[in-house]
Amino acid sequence: MAKHNxxxxxxxxxxxxxxxxxxxxxxxxxGYQITFINTPLNVANLRRTLPPSSTIRFVEIPFNxxxxxxxxxxxxxxxxxxxxxxxxxxxxxxxxxAFQNILNDLVVAETPPFCVVADFFFGWSAAVSHKFGICHxxxxxxxxxxxxxxxxxxxxxxxxxxxxxxxxxxxxxxxGKLQVTQLTPSLVAATGVDPxxxxxxxxxxxxxxxxxxxxxTIEKLDEVGLSYFxxxxxxxxxxxxxxxxxxxxxxxxxxxxxxxxxxxxxxxSSVLYISFGSQNTITASQMMQLAKALDKxxxxxxxxxxxxLGFDIxxxxxxEDWLPENFMTKIExxxxxxxxEKWAPQIDILSHESVGGFMxxxxxxxxxxxxxxxxxxxxxxxxxxxxxNAKMMVEIAEVCVEVARGTSFDVWSEDLxxxxxxxxxxxxxxxxxxxxAFEIKMMIEEAMRDEEGFxxxxxxxxxxxxxxxxxxxxxxxxxxxx
Numbered sequence: 001m002a003k004h005n006x007x008x009x010x011x012x013x014x015x016x017x018x019x020x021x022x023x024x025x026x027x028x029x030x031g032y033q034i035t036f037i038n039t040p041l042n043v044a045n046l047r048r049t050l051p052p053s054s055t056i057r058f059v060e061i062p063f064n065x066x067x068x069x070x071x072x073x074x075x076x077x078x079x080x081x082x083x084x085x086x087x088x089x090x091x092x093x094x095x096x097x098a099f100q101n102i103l104n105d106l107v108v109a110e111t112p113p114f115c116v117v118a119d120f121f122f123g124w125s126a127a128v129s130h131k132f133g134i135c136h137x138x139x140x141x142x143x144x145x146x147x148x149x150x151x152x153x154x155x156x157x158x159x160x161x162x163x164x165x166x167x168x169x170x171x172x173x174x175x176g177k178l179q180v181t182q183l184t185p186s187l188v189a190a191t192g193v194d195p196x197x198x199x200x201x202x203x204x205x206x207x208x209x210x211x212x213x214x215x216x217t218i219e220k221l222d223e224v225g226l227s228y229f230x231x232x233x234x235x236x237x238x239x240x241x242x243x244x245x246x247x248x249x250x251x252x253x254x255x256x257x258x259x260x261x262x263x264x265x266x267x268x269s270s271v272l273y274i275s276f277g278s279q280n281t282i283t284a285s286q287m288m289q290l291a292k293a294l295d296k297x298x299x300x301x302x303x304x305x306x307x308x309l310g311f312d313i314x315x316x317x318x319x320e321d322w323l324p325e326n327f328m329t330k331i332e333x334x335x336x337x338x339x340x341e342k343w344a345p346q347i348d349i350l351s352h353e354s355v356g357g358f359m360x361x362x363x364x365x366x367x368x369x370x371x372x373x374x375x376x377x378x379x380x381x382x383x384x385x386x387x388x389n390a391k392m393m394v395e396i397a398e399v400c401v402e403v404a405r406g407t408s409f410d411v412w413s414e415d416l417x418x419x420x421x422x423x424x425x426x427x428x429x430x431x432x433x434x435x436x437a438f439e440i441k442m443m444i445e446e447a448m449r450d451e452e453g454f455x456x457x458x459x460x461x462x463x464x465x466x467x468x469x470x471x472x473x474x475x476x477x478x479x480x481x482x
Contacts, residue, residue, distance in 0.1 A: 019141025123206025144225030269356030293416035
């Protein structure tokens with residue numbers, strides 16, 4: 001019997017492409033054929049990251065950026081300034097006819113897809129899939145809580161009526177109070193008739209056409225957010241995380257062992273790891289204040305440094321140009337800190353027993369990696385749904401202290417120092433947070449357990465998701481017969 005063919009169709013942004021590719025590799029291991037659809041340049045880049053043994057089939061969907069007033073070769077948000085991302089979103093709606101043709105060709109070739117797993121920015125893909133009687137599922141690499149806040153904020157625009165900068169989500173009161181400073185610039189500026197609002201007004205209601213929702217999260221950890229989707233859409237919601245992300249961006253983990261030697265020389269839970277993800281950075285003045293805070297705190301740390309905001313994040317640079325004079329010499333002489341340029345093996349560092357805290361931008365992948373290692377967080381959200389992830393980690397999971405919010409304001413070294421010491425302390429709040437983080441680590445391990453007589457919640461959810469297209473097909477056949 002031929003393998004079932006699952007179509008993967010993510011939006012053109014690294015934060016979407018990578019979780020989709022990770023899910024694809026996981027489904028491939030379960031014996032499914034994967035057809036991964038994207039624009040030509042993204043396909044070329046992803047193909048290079050595949051393991052040699054993979055049989056994932058890439059299909060290029062035609063897309064010419066210049067047809068949409070975008071610069072040539074701009075097929076990914078990473079190649080665009082933030083103010084042009086909206087243009088790529090709108091341009092992506094033009095993929096609809098080509099997507100329909102791809103599905104049609106597969107059906108005509110008598111290899112109808114088992115299921116379409118599509119991006120939440122491609123709400124329109126549900127109606128196209130259903131034209132061919134194909135099961136359609138929305139996959140989000142973010143948390144249920146984060147996406148619920150995002151959806152509710154855009155549908156309701158409740159911040160437009162708030163007077164003191166605080167507001168509630170009318171259909172998601174369990175989220176608690178939100179602040180305008182936790183919203184992205186496009187949402188703060190939304191009026192209901194602006195371009196972003198117009199896109200969302202069309203896209204978000206189309207989620208109701210999906211046959212289910214897949215999340216890279218854990219049921220027990222994220223039940224507040226997941227319950228919102230079950231209530232709102234009346235569709236199955238499957239928490240199948242954490243999905244392992246392919247490691248990229250650096251040399252093989254153990255080749256450069258400077259970080260490992262540094263961690264091996266430190267007591268348990270004594271080192272703070274600092275990294276703001278591959279796409280985020282802070283301003284030059286914020287970098288300076290953070291360095292001063294680390295110096296004053298007397299805590300050991302590993303800090304992944306990238307060029308500050310306003311400079312090419314991928315350019316060659318000298319970290320000392322952006323740090324206090326003699327800072328690097330001092331921390332090296334004292335064996336108290338390690339500056340790593342651009343990339344570090346994050347999971348390897350977080351899983352080392354010497355690491356006791358993680359200062360992070362609260363991207364969902366980083367949050368899951370921290371929790372999987374039982375490490376509490378200092379949250380510095382900067383974009384997208386990171387603000388909601390930080391809120392969830394502070395208020396629901398109680399494993400995070402928010403140290404700053406965004407990159408458009410000043411931070412002060414004394415304030416940062418206090419929060420670093422609070423999380424890294426051996427007693428009090430620091431000890432309590434580490435205890436809670438360890439409990440969540442155990443919760444994640446249980447969700448992923450798959451052994452005789454016991455299946456964790458994420459394993460069960462994956463099995464239920466893979467049954468859904470079969471159940472849908474049976475219903476269709478019964479309707480046809482009657």
